[in-house]
Amino acid sequence: MAPKYLTGDSQAINDFLDRFDVFLFDCDGVLWSGDIVFDGTVETLEMLRNKGKQVVFVTNNSTKSRLDYKKKLDKLGIPATREEVFSSSFSAAVYISRILNLPPNKRKVFVLGETGIEQELQAENIPFIGATDPAYRRDVSAEDYNKIAAGDPSLLDPEVGAVLVGLDFHINYLKISLAYHYIRRGALFLATNIDSTLPNAGTLFPGAGTISAPLIRMLGGTEPISLGKPSPEMMVAVEGKFKFNRQRACMVGDRLDTDIRFGIEGGLGGTLGVLTGVSSKDDFEAATLPPMAYVDKLGDLLGGA
């Protein structure tokens, strides 16, 4: 079904808003771009809150914790609480602690990633190694090869039951080698998200998907379980926290392949596209899985008031 274009149609906007109690927002490309907040973003969020709607900020950025992200929202002048932020690092921590049930002697997680993941794992009391530990920021020595081959516990902790891969700005040969050997020895292969690129400074840089790519290659094509958008596991985690009726929830995003897909495959009652990011009007109109409705920009929702 073709998506409904809402901009300028106050009756249609009101009808649309009335269908939902919860709005999940993608951030970059929807609320802001880079460091520039779009006109009407703050007022639209205020309008939704005034109508009693729950707002949730859903981000695949695993390098930041929810608190880091709340600080970013503060800095941009967008009022938010930590509780309203749902990041892929938090999603991964919730998945590991509440769904996976690792055996008692396999509870540790070997992490490729940054402090955002560490903070969320700590908040869920999940023991981990790797991540930002400087001991892993070094070359592989001849001795390491033999120790890894022998499964020496000084390099391969026998209590590791899962490898969690997020965006790691300090990826290196040693970490890839260790992650591979943990997985070969039976550890689960998890990823906070698998985005191939990360938008920054108006262009693209390597995303979390580039950190799992070498491992997928070594494993002959085996993909990680991804806990970020558009994975249904992330929707399970979001729902587990906010306890909403999926039929009364709407995902708002700029990308067909992550945001809109996440809302549709996650079984939400609605999806809303915006044209301030990656996907265009033509993309939305021609899509096999289009959003339920779309607006030129988020602030156009104020036209329904």
Added chain:
Amino acid sequence: MAPKYLTGDSQAINDFLDRFDVFLFDCDGVLWSGDIVFDGTVETLEMLRNKGKQVVFVTNNSTKSRLDYKKKLDKLGIPATREEVFSSSFSAAVYISRILNLPPNKRKVFVLGETGIEQELQAENIPFIGATDPAYRRDVSAEDYNKIAAGDPSLLDPEVGAVLVGLDFHINYLKISLAYHYIRRGALFLATNIDSTLPNAGTLFPGAGTISAPLIRMLGGTEPISLGKPSPEMMVAVEGKFKFNRQRACMVGDRLDTDIRFGIEGGLGGTLGVLTGVSSKDDFEAATLPPMAYVDKLGDLLGGA
């Protein structure tokens, strides 16, 4: 056609050897394993040379130059000259200098790799940046993101016309970012080889294919031109150097998917499998593209004398 089993059949061995003037050898798994040279390796090579055969050692290991590799052969007690060694780093250098014809203002190569590639590029007078230059062994700064986005020539050399990816034990986020932006700006995407793993210490570590994997991911699936086995480009380079008749040449190897495939798809007159490496008797007998013949071990060829 089922491969002929030669071990113990002196007439069949003689007939087989008589068909070829040139023998191309894979090394690890054929001549030796790790640091152990198989019984009969040295004598078999001597026998072939005494019969006037040309022997060539063909390796995908790009971290070593031909001279480094000759030194490795010396250390293992296998007589060889630098001229008999054909590595994927040399193959890549030959391909760039003699086949690619980069425009005069795009002659530089940005390298992800080690000293083996540097030495072979230098020998072919190809200007390059990256590789083991310590200036690239650092974190990405906030300033770098802006400079890369702006195409600042202090980080993105406008004369770079090709990116060459080999095994890089010092891979990092900065190098992946730069390689990606060079390719986006039009540089060719080349790889010395795309092996997913590297055997070491009796187990597997990340191979050159894991260094190109993040880039392939960022580029939406675009693969590099590979200059190693089993790529036909490597056969073109080998033939360009040794000027042999492909019908009178035989590839000897332990792996169906690289060595035997390389010989068959490269149009050689014959292929010989050995059982001292990865592939088994059953693999050879059941293969869609089997070797022409096989022996238990290379030294069994002495049984034809």
